[in-house]
Amino acid sequence: MADDGLIAAYLRELDYSVAELPDRADMVAEAEDHLHEVADRLVREGRSRAAAEAEAAARFGSAALVAK
Numbered sequence: 001m002a003d004d005g006l007i008a009a010y011l012r013e014l015d016y017s018v019a020e021l022p023d024r025a026d027m028v029a030e031a032e033d034h035l036h037e038v039a040d041r042l043v044r045e046g047r048s049r050a051a052a053e054a055e056a057a058a059r060f061g062s063a064a065l066v067a068k
Helices: 006-017 024-044 049-060 063-067
Strands: none
Touching (some): 006 024
16 A cells, blocks of 8 residues: 555545454455456556546445445
8 A cells, every 4th residue: 555546545545444343454455456456457458547546446336335
């Protein structure tokens, strides 16, 4: 989560939303892998990095919804 992109912001929000759960680190790591995998594929298909990250996050769903 070192970069300042949309995925990093999404992961910070998700981490905050699941702060009380014992397996929070695993959940956030799994979400990070999934989001980067989708964004990387979209970039290879020709989207800009910002657009790819936005689409990946939109497909995944809001952090609040995922936390539930």
